[in-house]
Amino acid sequence: MLCVKPYNMLCKVFVIPFYEMWDLPDIFVQTLWEGLVGGTLYSLIALGFVLIFKASGVFNFAQGIMVVFSALTLVGLHAIGVPAYVALALAALIMLVLAFAVERVVLRPLVNQPDIILFMATFGLTYFLIGFGELIFGGDPKVMITRELNIPTGRISFDFAGGRVEMQKLDITATVVAGLMVAVLAVFFSKTRIGRALRAVADSHKAALSVGISLNQIWIIVWFAAGLVALVTGIMWGARSEVSFALEIIALKALPVLILGGFTSIPGAIVGGLIIGIGEKVGEIYWGPIIGGGIESWLAYMIALIFLLFRPQGLFGEKIIERV
């Protein structure tokens, strides 16, 4: 319509999508909402990574499988007749046991080893959890016990600019829960003794030891916190699709989020997640058709790469200044 021959492509990229957004605002709002929900869940996963990275400098590859494992534990316990909320508490308890085990078996023997060694160890942990999980729960996808946990389902819809916007109640819940979790963690990290100890350990092991901070205790706390975040993520993701080992892949989605947000920043994980989630959805709907769709799977990495060109330390990452 607006596009004339020599400028056809430029017009399709720079004009048409914005015209469409303006022309059908209800669809645009719907897209933004879906992007926001996807983004919230990415944020949650990234949060698990950030927690552990901050306190121990370890990139925990196992975060994805921890999501699956905690969700499977919850569903599995319920399947053998444990009431839903008791199963939830037990699943949390099992994440605590896992934190103790990881500290004792993986981290403690590897203290003072280079980061890459610890990174590899988390690979080992991943494969252990996959095998162990399949052994106990079997490999079939499970259904999340959404109703038993009283998570609201169904949808609300409202008229907007001549169209209808629909929102899943589940998605609204997920957004609220993620928001709460982030707020609690942010306060915990910045305002309390243990939060301060966590940051201290991240800065210098030696100095932390000298003031009597116990590294072992700190590691258990962060792995437990990451485990709880994994459990919440597992419930929310599981409720949207199903609980299966395929969910583990979402861990890879956290990478562009972390690159965007910076590996050490909790607000960064949140904002990064939202940018990736919304960018992905908007890109898919408005720019996808130009090259035949299907760009959602790699767009996130593109966004992160372009971002790296301008801010190598990420959105909120600590600026690296080295005195020479």
Add this chain to the structure above:
Amino acid sequence: MRAPDETVIKAGQTLLSVENVSLSFGGVKAIRNVSFDIKKGEIRAIIGPNGAGKTSMLNVINGFYHPQEGEITFKGVKRKKMRPHDAATGGIARTFQNVALFKSMTTLDNIMAGRTLKMNKNFFWQLLRYGPAEQEEIQHRRKVEEIIDFLEIQHIRRVPVGRLPYGLQKRVELGRALAMEPELLLLDEPMAGMNLEEKEDMCRYVIDVNNHYGTTIALIEHDMGVVMDLANRVVVLDYGQKIADGTPDEVKADKAVIDAYLGVAH
């Protein structure tokens, strides 16, 4: 936190003693059969040429290194080795030769971190940061402000310490150690790399800490003028061995010490 078999040590009694301690890294013998003691309330200097084993000795005392032989007696409790956590809970604080601070945290947070062991409200109160945890935070903050006043670092309270000049970082590190209200304070070259004025300030703080809080201090220092002025007693190490032990005047006159410093073929 006081272990049941610990005794209260009065001024002038032995607070800490190391007996026949030897420490080696593979074939390198860092400390060979060294014994000395630190009395409650004194300023004890450990001196010696580079590589004499002074820092290793501090690391043994605060549990970073575990000696292969010998024993450490602290407040009447005999141990084969210290652990950093036990040392800290027992009241041993320290500073490091190359400043070890939490660089991305503010001065205030660094010193608050020194209060970790004094704060004991549990995890769940901490998580909520409500009620007891909040009161505790306020109460400890008061103590920390007192230390900040004492060290005259009010103006850098909110500055991340990584941005501070070296002299001030050293002072913040001292503040963090003081926040532990230690019985024994280990200072590893507190005046290294400082100019004259900064050195004089630091000396004043060390003396004040000793007088005002009655803290026992063990310090490593290369500036002989400083050592002779500050210390009540001096132990001299060379090549991992103790070559002299006594008052500054005795040590200054010791033949072995003069040889070690002026360089005589070993």
